[in-house]
Amino acid sequence: MYQAFKNSIQDLYRDLVELTPVIFVSVLVLLVGLLVISSIKKLIFRKVISRAKDTVGARFVADIIIFIFYIILIFFVFRTLGLSAFTQTIIGAAGLTTFIIGFALKDIGENFLAGIVMIFDRPFEMGDLVEIEGRVGRVIRISIRETTIKTVDGKDVYIPNSDIVKKHFINYTIDDQLRESFDISINNTNNIREVMGMIMKELSSVPNLLPNKTPSVSIKNFDQGTVQLSVSFWYGLLGSQARNARLKNEVMLRVIEALKSNKVEFPNHIQDVNIQKDA
Structure with missing residues (x-):
């Protein structure tokens, strides 16, 4: 029994030694990918959003592009780890994908779709004074997941987009009267x-x-x-x-x-x- 336990420990050690270069390369790829995505994000915000006429729509599109880059990076790291078959299984397994979207990513997907509705419907613009569920403040940011308002006492309140779409709110400055x-x-x-x-x-x-x-x-x-x-x-x-x-x-x-x-x-x-x- 002792010899079997010793052999299992030795096998585990050899596996870790063999996987160490792969894990190191994967972590390096992840860090480099995050740095590249961060640089791309800053470039998009500096070159595109700051010059766009519709800053809200441009910011929303930029958030979607950055999100896609993150997804690509995750699959690339999986491939570096030798999990390409696993990633193909995830992509091809519609049942598993439906399960993830339906349960684990329910709130994210709901807020994402609500953000799309808000971009096209435009219930308010950046800088508008709004009241949402008793919170009054200026809209300072609209993203694919949430809307940020700054209250009169200087607090930043983060409100999920789905709450804004489903619940009633007041826009005090839509006509400034x-x-x-x-x-x-x-x-x-x-x-x-x-x-x-x-x-x-x-x-x-x-x-x-x-x-x-x-x-x-x-x-x-x-x-x-x-x-x-x-x-x-x-x-x-x-x-x-x-x-x-x-x-x-x-x-x-x-x-x-x-x-x-x-x-x-x-x-x-x-x-x-x-x-x-x-x-």
Whole structure:
């Protein structure tokens, strides 16, 4: 038994010695291939993508080309290791290929196909401000697998392309026109028409609002001696990173100050409580 174990160890050692040059050459081929692919990738990005009119489409095509180079390198390394029959089996075995694509590469294939749909459908462009599943940010990269957005607090969020295609999202900058609104309550003892006119006059004097989009003031509700007005206005992002909360704050301050200066009465929501003492 000892002699059989010794012979197996010796056979394993001889096999390792024989395979060492092959393994060394294969690792060398892999490293050289990775270096060449990296150089090709840099060349494509510097010479093609930077000069292309459609940078998103050019980047997507470049990613596909680089992916093909990686596949070729893997099969070349297999051939160097003497596994050419194995690679031919993988290529020819449709059942095994289907199994790999269906299970191991399901997410990759799904994101790849979603990326193709996005390239042709173009729901957003580079630099657009979008909201996807509650995450708001600028699109900074679109690849064959994922889309990267930079949020308002500087974080890079990587979202799989399949999630973007299957779920709803909001593009705030597709036409660079955003509408904001807020509500304000006044007493119904005021002249409602005059108050609405005051608000419209004040909105017309606010800078940075879109001149081709007229603001509006409408009655939203009235209850318990109060009238609730809904005020809306339009503005453009002008390349800003987020929705303009400062502008909305300025509009609200202007409206409330104008109404106060015109003695408009507001509800104070104070309740009188009378306590009666039994005789």
